[in-house]
Structures are given as C-alpha cells and as structure tokens.
Amino acid sequence: xxxxxxxxxxxxxxxxxxxxxxxxxxxxxxxxxxxxxxxxxxxxxxxxxxxxxxxxxxxxxxxxxxxxxxxxxxxxxxxxxxxxxxxxxxxxxxxxxxxxxxxxxxxxxxxxxxxxxxxxxxxxxxxxxxxxxxxxxxxxxxxxxxxxxxxxxxxxxxxxxxxxxxxxxxxxxxxxxxxxxxxxxxxxxxxxxxxxxxxxxxxxxxxxxxxxxxxxxxxxxxxxxxxxxxxxxxxxxxxxxxxxxxxxxxxxxxxxxxxxxxxxxxxxxxxxxxxxxxxxxxxxxxxxxxxxxxxxxxxxxxxxxxxxxxxxxxxxxxxxxxxxxxxxxxxxxxxxxxxxxxxxxxxxxxxxxxxxxxxxxxxxxxxxxxxxxxxxxxxxxxxxxxxxxxxxxxxxxxx
Amino acid sequence: xxxxxxxxxxxxxxxxxxxxxxxxxxxxxxxxxxxxxxxxxxxxxxxxxxxxxxxxxxxxxxxxxxxxxxxxxxxxxxxxxxxxxxxxxxxxxxxxxxxxxxxxxxxxxxxxxxxxxxxxxxxxxxxxxxxxxxxxxxxxxxxxxxxxxxxxxxxxxxxxxxxxxxxxxxxxxxxxxxxxxxxxxxxxxxxxxxxxxxxxxxxxxxxxxxxxxxxxxxxxxxxxxxxxxxxxxxxxxxxxxxxxxxxxxxxxxx
Numbered sequence: 124x125x126x127x128x129x130x131x132x133x134x135x136x137x138x139x140x141x142x143x144x145x146x147x148x149x150x151x152x153x154x155x156x157x158x159x160x161x162x163x164x165x166x167x168x169x170x171x172x173x174x175x176x177x178x179x180x181x182x183x184x185x186x187x188x189x190x191x192x193x194x195x196x197x198x199x200x201x202x203x204x205x206x207x208x209x210x211x212x213x214x215x216x217x218x219x220x221x222x223x224x225x226x227x228x229x230x231x232x233x234x235x236x237x238x239x240x241x242x243x244x245x246x247x248x249x250x251x252x253x254x255x256x257x258x259x260x261x262x263x264x265x266x267x268x269x270x271x272x273x274x275x276x277x278x279x280x281x282x283x284x285x286x287x288x289x290x291x292x293x294x295x296x297x298x299x300x301x302x303x304x305x306x307x308x309x310x311x312x313x314x315x316x317x318x319x320x321x322x323x324x325x326x327x328x329x330x331x332x333x334x335x336x337x338x339x340x341x342x343x344x345x346x347x348x349x350x351x352x353x354x355x356x357x358x359x360x361x362x363x364x365x366x367x368x369x370x371x372x373x374x375x376x377x378x379x380x381x382x383x384x385x386x387x388x389x390x391x392x393x394x395x396x397x398x399x400x401x402x403x404x405x406x407x408x409x410x411x412x413x414x415x416x417x418x419x420x421x422x423x424x425x426x427x428x429x430x431x432x433x434x435x436x437x438x439x440x441x442x443x444x445x446x447x448x449x450x451x452x453x454x455x456x457x458x459x460x461x462x463x464x465x466x467x468x469x470x471x472x473x474x475x476x477x478x479x480x481x482x483x484x485x486x487x488x489x490x491x492x493x494x495x496x497x498x499x500x501x502x503x504x505x506x507x508x509x510x511x512x513x514x515x516x517x518x519x520x521x522x
Numbered sequence: 523x524x525x526x527x528x529x530x531x532x533x534x535x536x537x538x539x540x541x542x543x544x545x546x547x548x549x550x551x552x553x554x555x556x557x558x559x560x561x562x563x564x565x566x567x568x569x570x571x572x573x574x575x576x577x578x579x580x581x582x583x584x585x586x587x588x589x590x591x592x593x594x595x596x597x598x599x600x601x602x603x604x605x606x607x608x609x610x611x612x613x614x615x616x617x618x619x620x621x622x623x624x625x626x627x628x629x630x631x632x633x634x635x636x637x638x639x640x641x642x643x644x645x646x647x648x649x650x651x652x653x654x655x656x657x658x659x660x661x662x663x664x665x666x667x668x669x670x671x672x673x674x675x676x677x678x679x680x681x682x683x684x685x686x687x688x689x690x691x692x693x694x695x696x697x698x699x700x701x702x703x704x705x706x707x708x709x710x711x712x713x714x715x716x717x718x719x720x721x722x723x724x725x726x727x728x729x730x731x732x733x734x735x736x737x738x739x740x741x742x743x744x745x746x747x748x749x750x751x752x753x754x755x756x757x758x759x760x761x762x763x764x765x766x767x768x769x770x771x772x773x774x775x776x
Contacts, residue, residue: 155607188776199776223773230769239632264630277767334622334768339635381620382639411640412687415710419643454570454578454647456606484578487605521604 150191156522157184165302167510173299180207184218195225201268205259211298212258217268230275235268238286240330240341242377242386243403245425245444245464249373249388251345252328254292261303261493267292281333288326291348291366302511307362314352314364317395324348324368337380343373353396356503367394382409386425401429405444421448423462438504441467446475455481469499485522491515545665545677552701553660559731561761562586565754570648573745578603580646585759585774586657587766593617594657595766599774610775612766613638615657624768626775633768642687649717649739649748651687654708663691673698689713699724702732710743717741727757 159182169176183204190197201218221234238252253266272287293311297304318324326347333340349369354362371392378385389402405425413420425444446462460477476492491514498509568580581601586594593615600609608628615621621638641653663679670676675695681688692707703721710716721734737750764770 155604186776194773197773225764225769225773227764230773237631239630241632242634266630275769277764277769282767282769332768334624334635377635379622379635379637382637384635384637409637409639411637412643415642415687417644417647419640452644452647454572456603456647481603481605484603485605519605521607 148191150189153188155186157186158182158520159184159517161515161517163513163515165511165513167512169302170507170510171304171306174302175209175300178208178212180205180212196223198222209298209301211295211301214258214295216256219268228277232271232273235270236273237266237268238273240343240373240375241388242339242375243388243405243425244407244423244446246388246403246427246439248390248401248403249341249343249375251350251371251373252286252288254294254350256295258295258297258301281331284330284332286328288328288347289323291322291324291326293322294350294352302513303508305362305507309362309364314366316348317365317367318348337378339377339379341373341375345369345371349392349394367396369394382411383407397431399429399431403427417452419450419452423448438502439464443467466499469501470497471499471502471505472496485520487519487521489517489519541667542665544667548667548675548677548695548701549660549663549665549679552695552703555700556731559728559757560588561757561759563756563759564752567751568646568648569749569751571747585761585765587761587763593621593659596657597766597771597774608775610771612768612771613656615659617659617661621656624771626771628775631772633771639685641683641685649741649746653681653686654719654739668692674704687711688716700730700732715742727755731757
C-alpha cells in the first residue's frame with residue numbers, strides 16, 4: 124500500500140520539479156532530524172492475557188524542505204519510524220511529502236499532506252481529512268499522511284479549499300501484547316469497506332473558512348470513506364467492523380475576546396446505517412503574566428456531546444472536560460497541562476497530565492499520564508481500558 | 523490672590539498642553555520619517571543572559587507589511603531552539619483595539635487564533651515583553667515632551683492600553699538622524715525603573731530608514747539581559763496581503 128503511494132507521488136513530484144526548473148533562482152534546502160527515546164509503563168495488570176506492562180520504544184522523524192521562488196514553491200517531506208517492543212506499534216509512515224505552489228490568491232498542493240481543522244482542545248470532531256495514527260498517541264492528534272490534491276483560494280470573504288482524496292489509509296489497531304485494546308484483536312485488514320472500490324474510493328472535501336474581527340469560522344463538508352470504522356458487537360463478544368461511505372458536514376467557530384476564547388465544533392454525519400450528531404463547546408480563559416512572574420495560567424472547560432451514546436468510538440458522548448494549562452514562559456519553555464474528562468451520566472473519569480521542558484538547546488523532555496478511574500460497566504469502549512492507566516516519558520534530541 | 527492662582531493654573535495647563543502636543547509631534551515625525559519601506563524582512567538572533575552569565579540563543583525571521591490605514595502586519599518564523607523550529611506567528615496590528623494573532627503549530631499542522639491580551643509577559647523567556655516587540659503605532663501612547671538636550675529629544679510615552687506592563691516609557695529620539703530611537707527606559711506599574719533598551723550600530727537603508735543592528739535590553743530588577751542582533755535587512759520586497767494570510771503562515775512554518 125505504502126509502495127503504491129510512494130511511487131505515485133514520487134512520479135508526480137519529479138515531473139513537477141523538472142518542469143519548474145527554469146524558474147529556479149535560489150533554492151533553499153533544510154534537513155532536520157528528531158530522535159525520541161520513549162518509555163511507557165502501565166501500572167495495573169492487563170485485563171486480557173498476554174498484555175505487557177513495559178513498552179520501551181524509539182522514534183525517528185526526518186524532515187526535509189526544499190523551497191524556491193521566494194518560498195512560493197516548495198517540497199516538504201516528513202517521515203516517521205517507530206520501533207517498539209509492541210510490534211503493532213512498530214510502524215513506518217510518510218507523514219508529509221508534497222509539492223506546493225502559491226501564486227497570488229491561490230495555492231495548490233499535491234502529495235501526502237496533513238490538514239488540521241478545528242478549535243476545541245478535548246475532542247477533534249470536524250478534523251476528518253487524515254486517518255488517525257491510533258497506535259501512536261492516546262489523544263488521536265497524530266495522523267497518517269493523506270494523499271491529496273488541495274486547491275486553496277483566498278478572497279475578501281474567506282478562504283475556499285477543495286480537496287481531492289484518491290486513496291484511503293487504514294487505521295492500525297492494537298495487537299495482543301498492546302494495551303488500550305478490545306477483547307478481540309483487530310487486524311487492520313479485517314475491516315472491510317462499504318464501497319467496492321475499497322481504498323480507492325475517490326473522496327472529496329470542501330471547506331470555507333474566514334477570519335474577521337473577533338471571529339474565526341469554518342464550514343466544511345466531506346464525502347467519502349469514513350476515517351472511523353463502525354463496529355458491531357454480537358452476543359458472543361465478536362466484533363465485525365467496516366468503513367462506511369459517509370457524508371459529513373462540520374462547523375467550527377472561535378470567538379476571541381480579550382482573554383476569553385469561546386469555541387464550538389459540531390458535525391452531522393450520515394451513512395446508510397446511522398446518522399450522527401455531535402458537538403463540543405467550551406471556553407478558555409488565560410490569566411497572563413500572573414503577578415509579573417511571566418507565568419500564564421489558562422483555565423479550560425468544554426462540554427462534549429455525541430448522540431451515538433455509548434457506541435461512540437471515542438467514548439465522549441455526554442462528558443465534561445476541565446483543565447488548566449500553565450506556561451512558565453521561562454528559558455526552558457516549561458509547560459504543564461492537567462485535566463480530566465468526566466462522564467455526566469455515570470462514574471467514568473479519565474485524568475490527564477502533559478508536561479514538557481527543554482533541556483539545553485537541543486533536547487526536550489515530555490511527560491504524559493492518563494488515569495482511568497471508576498469506569499462504568501455501561502461504557503462499551505472504555506471498560507476495555509479500565510486497567511490501562513499509564514505514564515509515558517520521552518526524551519527528544521533535535522539535529 | 524485668586525486671580526493669581528487661576529492664571530498660574532491656566533499657565534500650567536497650557537504648558538502641559540504644549541508638552542503633549544510637542545511630544546506627539548516628535549512621535550509623529552519619527553513615524554513619518556520611516557514611512558515608505560512598504561515591506562521588509564530581517565533575520566534576528568536573540569541571546570538571553572541570566573544573572574549568572576549563562577546564555578541561551580533563539581533565532582527567527584520576520585517579515586513586515588507596512589500599512590497606513592491600519593497597523594502593520596507581521597509574520598515571525600522560529601528557527602531555533604530546534605524543538606520550536608517551524609513555529610510561526612501572524613499578527614495584524616490595529617491602531618485602536620486589540621491586535622489579531624494566530625499561532626502555527628507544526629507538529630499537528632494547526633493554526634490557532636490566540637488572545638493578544640498578554641502584553642506584559644515575556645517573549646520566549648527573554649527580557650522583551652510582547653508589547654516591546656509589536657509594531658509601534660503612534661495611537662498606542664499618549665505623549666509628554668520632557669527635554670531637548672544635545673540633539674536628543676526625550677519624550678515620555680504613556681501606554682493607552684491598561685494591560686500594558688508599564689506606567690511610562692522615556693524615549694530618546696535623535697533629531698539629526700531621522701528621529702531614530704537611541705534609548706528607551708521602561709517604568710513598571712509601581713513607577714520604578716524596570717528596564718533599559720539601548721539601540722546600537724545603526725545603518726541606513728534606502729537612504730532614509732534607520733535600523734539598529736543591535737538592541738540590548740537590561741532588566742535592572744533581575745539583572746538579566748537580552749541582546750537582539752539583526753542581519754540581512756531587506757526592504758521593498760513587493761510583499762502583499764497574500765504573503766500575510768493564514769495559508770502563508772502555514773507555508774512559513776514547517
């Protein structure tokens with residue numbers, strides 16, 4: 124699968140590179156490398172047999188940028204490789220490899236790219252272009268590179284983006300040894316497609332976004348293979364899963380007023396089997412430079428609703444998120460985020476801690492902790508994770 | 523007796539009015555002297571020194587678009603420290619009211635609108651506050667002329683924004699050299715001297731735009747110091763609004 128994508132886009136890229144050669148004046152190259160040593164520890168014994176507790180791991184992220192025509196034409200590459208004691212987590216991906224050309228009001232991108240839509244912190248509902256790299260992170264913020272042709276046009280009344288997405292990336296699920304898994308191990312190839320075209324269903328997406336005065340608004344529509352599979356659990360505990368063809372409309376809005384950020388994200392998703400309505404809404408308030416210490420303290424609160432109820436894959440169906448972000452604004456850029464998500468109807472709670480600090484000029488230390496507490500039996504997804512509280516420590520070195 | 527005090531009061535009043543007018547006039551002249559660069563770009567290195575003399579370095583690139591009807595637009599891209607490389611900010615300064623600001627986070631390709639409410643906080647852990655580095659629009663201060671000594675005009679500037687970290691700034695303008703700034707003294711909210719900014723190694727570009735190659739900010743209360751070194755100044759680059767869009771922000775950060 125990766126092989127196809129790479130050949131396809133390398134072909135396009137070489138053609139483009141050669142055709143552009145005549146305009147080349149000054150070409151700027153830049154290579155960066157990020158190495159990560161990671162250790163994850165799950166302090167409770169696994170709920171299922173064979174699950175491990177200790178997961179040492181190494182990550183490598185090379186980045187290469189090439190730009191010319193005063194930065195108006197460029198090629199960006201970001202690779203990613205992880206070696207983990209959990210072989211399902213050992214994986215390779217091309218996060219980005221695309222050619223981009225900007226001219227006046229338009230911008231064209233061809234290749235594997237990462238697109239981010241949305242404004243809220245606890246959940247990313249409208250963000251649909253890229254497949255989630257499920258094994259890589261708990262919060263779902265890590266994404267697989269998505270093959271696309273993106274055309275963007277900026278006007279006085281906002282930016283219009285059109286996406287052509289010719290190929291679908293399958294989600295990778297946890298294996299036998301892995302934590303944060305279901306009773307049955309799901310292989311990514313076990314999940315079937317609603318469309319006969321399978322991964323080659325030609326998806327399209329559109330987005331209008333505009334920033335004016337204190338408002339930042341986005342309205343989007345996606346038609347194609349849903350990035351999230353639908354699961355069916357039968358009486359025997361067997362799971363069948365497939366990727367449906369969906370139509371999803373999304374809205375994201377942020378109002379930035381003094382130290383307040385008011386946020387809302389909402390989606391309406393339809394397919395042959397279910398209609399989904401979900402929203403996340405909340406606010407963020409920052410006390411900046413508290414008592415002239417340079418420290419910023421932000422308070423965040425969001426409400427999460429999903430009408431799929433307990434069948435929502437992310438288990439965020441009627442929950443409240445609260446958190447505090449502390450930025451020390453010191454020389455080492457020390458930052459801390461402490462928070463939790465509580466279910467409104469039952470006892471389930473997930474507590475989180477994320478911290479980071481630079482060491483010297485080219486190292487960074489990251490800490491993450493997730494604590495599953497009082498998970499209710501009614502939670503179809505979360506009950507599987509109730510013994511999977513963990514902490515992670517990562518040391519990054521940048522070259 | 524009564525008439526005397528009234529006359530004295532009127533006299534003081536008119537003196538202070540003249541002081542305000544004269545101060546504002548200097549600020550306007552300085553602003554006018556630098557008009558017409560259209561757009562510019564510069565690389566800068568920031569060296570932070572703590573009270574034990576330990577140093578740490580940040581590097582960034584700035585692009586600016588000059589606008590006359592409203593404040594300037596600027597795009598800052600961070601080069602180092604390496605863990606923040608590719609992070610970029612886009613700022614639309616407004617002559618009146620809060621600035622608009624967006625932050626690009628390269629690790630998740632996210633553009634985030636951020637509050638520009640934080641004026642007095644430190645920029646990247648340095649001795650420069652956000653308000654020291656934002657575009658200096660005439661409308662952001664009220665003015666008082668202090669003195670004219672040996673060609674240096676000293677004007678007191680009081681920030682209009684109550685969220686500013688300063689009660690006042692004392693700015694020394696060099697009349698002979700296109701009203702370029704030589705020194706700024708910052709007084710904190712308790713009106714005690716907080717920081718001094720010294721401009722050094724001036725050069726002229728396009729025969730009229732004075733730019734200091736070195737700016738040194740010393741904090742007298744903490745004994746920390748930050749030195750900014752500018753290099754590779756370029757003017758009239760032909761940049762337009764499209765080079766300061768959210769798409770341009772994403773292109774700049776990587």
